Amino acid sequence: MSLAGVTGNANDGTRDLLDGLTAADVAQRVAAGQTNDVPARASRSVAQIIRANVLTRINAIYAVLFVLVMSTGYFLDGIFGVLIVANSAIGVVQELRAKRTLEKLAIIGQSRPRVRRDGQSAEIAPNEVVLDDVIELGAGDQVVVDGTVLAAEALEVDESLLTGESDPVVKAPGDRVLSGSFVVAGSGVYTATKVGRDAYAARLAEEASKFTLVKSELRSGIDRILKVITYLLVPAGLLTIYNQLAGDQAWPEAIRGMVAALVPMVPEGLILMTSIAFAVGVIRLGRYKCLVQELPAIEGLARVDVVCADKTGTLTENGMRLAEVRVRNTGESSANAARALAALAAADPRPNASLQAIAEAHPNDPGWTVTGTAPFSSARKWSGASFGEHGNWLLGAPDVLLAEGSVERAEAERIGARGLRVLLLARSDRPVDAEDAPGRVSPVALVVLEQRIRPDAKDTIDYFHDQRVGMKVISGDNATSVGAVASGLGLPGADRPVDARTLPSEPEPLADAVEAGTVFGRVDPGQKRAMVGALQSRGHTVAMTGDGVNDVLALKDADIGVAMGSGSQASRAVAQIVLLDNKFATLPKVVAEGRRVIGNIERVSNLFLTKTVYSVLLALMIGMAQVPYPFLPRHVTITAWFTIGVPAFILSLAPNTERARSGFVGRVMRMAIPAGIVISVATFVSYLLVYQGPGASQVDRIQAGTTALITLIVIALWVLAIVARPYSWWKVGLILGMAGLSTAMFLMPLTQKYFELDPSNLAGTAKALLCGGVGILVVEAVWWVNRWWSRRQAAVGEPLPA
Structure with missing residues (x-):
């Protein structure tokens, strides 16, 4: 059941609560100072910048020596005093320019939560959130303030960046959510209970966003x-x-x-x-629409010798197009398969790129009533919905849902070898939200999606090859499909794609396999993180690029995390570099x-x-x-x-x-x-x-x-x-x-x-x-x-x- 359904069928009190605060409520809390009063960037103020560049130990030494030499009357010998003014002026001017650049880019690249007020949903800046605001959550969203869940639909939150716990936590109404965590699956609504400097994310952002040169080998x-x-x-x-x-x-x-x-x-x-x-x-970098969220990242960029990139959003465009639906000989009609696809797309309040492409091709919702949902997650590689008398429907990876050797799986492999994305539309013998789902899967159709290769991807790959920077494509998609795309771009070793499900879990064998391979498919979020760590264990300086919620853990652990500006809130929040123009070709310039x-x-x-x-x-x-x-x-x-x-x-x-x-x-x-x-x-x-x-x-x-x-x-x-x-x-x-x-x-x-x-x-x-x-x-x-x-x-x- 969707959250809209929860809201519509709830009693009046709950409905009012889910409608959010009124304008008067917001004004009252702003007047009381109950706001998320954290600046977009915790950069130094103008006064702090001037003080830091003028009142230095070196300037103090020079000032004393300047006074001494002036006392002798040989004024020409005091020209070194110009250095006091020059050092201070140049330092102040450059830092002020950098401060303006960072703050302008930060406004463009900041995560904007979707808040309900007066029954209307709208995106606002994080510092405009007030106490008791009702905030919506979807896959990839970052929790911007601490709060309590009001409604949830298969809501799974990853709190590993806070607690170290690697498994996503299922959240139900009444559960607490912490700022700094992010949604990996499902959707929900929560109310803000701690805002401003009381929230964990505010303290984290305040420290991480400062204009600083600390924690660098050079410094x-x-x-x-x-x-x-x-x-x-x-x-x-x-x-x-x-x-x-x-x-x-x-x-x-x-x-x-x-x-x-x-x-x-x-x-x-x-x-x-x-x-x-x-x-x-x-x-x-600001001229290239590149936001540097932590200054030491500039140093790390100079040391990068391996770039790990996701396929979608990096080598290919984010958008997709539904190419065809191949209905299998299962007694299902093409019309019924189209209705199921339309219903699945309509059932997801925050559809991913695949469902968006399906929704564009099949916009006519048949009106089937949703009785249960299983949102997509990178770990299980499928999503689904139950529609009562119309059955339980699944949409996911054929090589995950089907047994090895099945005809449909073999056909999906052949199609994927041309660089296309293939999903399986199938029926299940049990509700999709059952603990033992998906159960017995009956294939209905193969859904073929086309992805457009970025026109600048080949030049970027060639640049890294010429600069002796290794490149690894790490994707959740089918390995054969990813390999076909990478091979078409001329990536060395792409003709030998590796299915990550066959990779060893022990650190040393994993490091050997990752060093030897170039293209990896069916990689889950935990494996992405482990693969980054394996490369680092071999002395590599690793840059990880990504845009999805499944990339967050790897982005955080990489020496340099690079997120796309159009990516999820969570990926942008943990990355040191954000490419606001979403161009992979910007990375060589960076x-x-x-x-x-x-x-x-x-x-x-x-x-x-x-x-x-x-x-x-x-x-x-x-x-x-x-x-x-x-x-x-x-x-x-x-x-x-x-x-x-x-x-x-x-x-x-x-x-x-x-x-x-x-x-x-x-x-x-x-x-x-x-x-x-x-x-x-x-x-x-x-x-x-x-x-x-x-x-x-x-x-x-x-x-x-x-x-x-x-x-x-x-x-x-x-x-x-x-x-x-x-x-x-x-x-x-x-x-x-x-x-x-x-x-x-x-x-x-x-x-x-x-x-x-x-x-x-x-x-x-x-x-x-x-x-x-x-x-x-x-x-x-x-x-x-x-x-x-x-x-x-x-x-x-x-x-x-x-």
């Missing part, structure tokens, strides 16, 4: 690096302060040297560039954006950390040698701009298609530490070769500092050239541009004056270039050793691209 790696740097900064900083202030230098000169030593030790741009890269990634973000962060990390390493080591060597620091704050500031700041900003936004790998910290430090050591040693040697001792004149000191600066910039630019590989025309232009600006700084009289540079000591300049040349050779050798080591490590898994 934790950077945090570990910064922690080590902090420990190194303390002794280096104290030694520098003592060396500069305890010598015979005047107070202003000592302060300038101290500030010049301390400023480059702080990797001021690393956190900024990381935040910018993530924020820009969100904005770019993966490519993840690779771009992570690959470029790793690139620029090499630059920033190399600077920190050579700054700390140079400060330690200068301090132990008890000689004045060779640079002024203006020197280190302009050097950082030309060798790190401007190039890093450009490189962080550049294309990058290489798949990210684990071991970020090790790879970065294997380059940054040796390069930093080489730069500091070469700079220190060239400085000592020209330094004239404590009695040196001001000109001699400037020339010694110029010599050291030339050495440092020469090697630092070569590190930039290494990080920029492989080259393209614009990268070569970037490197030459930075080299040209650096050279002009030493040659132009105006910049010589303002930056206190003097390269006129040709012997000193020659020594600087010699030390720089030796440093370049050593750094280049380090890069080749690292390249060999990386390839050797990668050979254990798969080869790196040339």
Whole structure:
């Protein structure tokens, strides 16, 4: 019996209750604050964003050093203070842009519950639900607030995301439903008993939807690096302060040297560039109608090496068309089969795609009275309804309802091999809602449905193949039919489809089977989840795409869950990525954006950390040698701009298609530490070769500092050239541009004056270039050793691209 029937036949009190609140009731509860007052996205407010980007530890350090150097009267040495404004402004602007993008997309992609008010049913935003609202439920719907069931028709709710219980729970009137659970079968109506922050889903969404960078290998790696740097900064900083202030230098000169030593030790741009890269990634994905519900998902996308996709809604369009109904020789007429199909479609208040296609072809409901229903579920693969004197009718998978070897099942297999979906219309000898249903099945007709293949599916499959990303098609449909569709799209291995009912349940054999296969049919929701786990157990980073309620568990367990915007509320709620345009072809762009973000962060990390390493080591060597620091704050500031700041900003936004790998910290430090050591040693040697001792004149000191600066910039630019590989025309232009600006700084009289540079000591300049040349050779050798080591490590898994 349908819910409409329950409502119509109930007593007046129940009927009023199921009609929902009146407009006056809603207004009263809104005035009392009894609303589901959870923002669509729990992103940071504008004030929080400004505070988080301005009141940082790095800005505080720079502010103190800025005040100190300003007190000396050498205002040009305070240009590093521009970084305080630049870091804060860029961070605020990018996060505000990302915030607007996320919130606009979230409004489009949010689940909208269907609520009854004044006897009318309508979809509303989740935050418009009030206490005591009457909310309808159907297969695939998410329970948005806690409540109590008022009416139910074979209602089954999956609470595994809350309780860990894998089996769906049958709900009857009076039972409690929890927000965050979802409907797997049947339909029902419940009344809201807990709304707003009292409901479980609100607390979950508030934490999951924040604009955050936590729980990522990249972020934790950077945090570990910064922690080590902090420990190194303390002794280096104290030694520098003592060396500069305890010598015979005047107070202003000592302060300038101290500030010049301390400023480059702080990797001021690393956190900024990381935040910018993530924020820009969100904005770019937003242009593709892709909603990123958890920012670490962008990093996960870069590491994906296996994509598991459902057939329906991914390789094929969601909609279907009834192609034909093949009535078997069972004494049933075609007209009676058509009436049964029409009655079955009309009996389901929330028909799936198959029933919708049947309803379009057979819209004339014969008016049969429903005496019992069995809604479709992915676990049993069939649905049905009992119509009293007109019998008990089933609609489901032929290979589930019929015994192996039956004529109808064999014919269904032959039809399915052409890529068509085939359902069996059959009679049952018992009510469909009986505990032992379906009982004895008498086939009546084969219902053949056509599915349209997405025009962009082949290009997407080809992209993943070219990028060495494995693809697994995991579907609840007949394996032969799924294999036919995948084979037509050129998916390697699709000609050997696997029936998931034959798969082993033990973890190791299952992992072997999933690794070996490509196309799997008749997969139930629990198996989808197990198959994702099996791939993960073999070291794969798995992205799962889906749109149905049967995909929810696998979406939740996958490293990256990708839901279609037109999919069920439950699938959209648990996925990290939602493709609002429902285009499978968007996925390559999403993966490519993840690779771009992570690959470029790793690139620029090499630059920033190399600077920190050579700054700390140079400060330690200068301090132990008890000689004045060779640079002024203006020197280190302009050097950082030309060798790190401007190039890093450009490189962080550049294309990058290489798949990210684990071991970020090790790879970065294997380059940054040796390069930093080489730069500091070469700079220190060239400085000592020209330094004239404590009695040196001001000109001699400037020339010694110029010599050291030339050495440092020469090697630092070569590190930039290494990080920029492989080259393209614009990268070569970037490197030459930075080299040209650096050279002009030493040659132009105006910049010589303002930056206190003097390269006129040709012997000193020659020594600087010699030390720089030796440093370049050593750094280049380090890069080749690292390249060999990386390839050797990668050979254990798969080869790196040339």
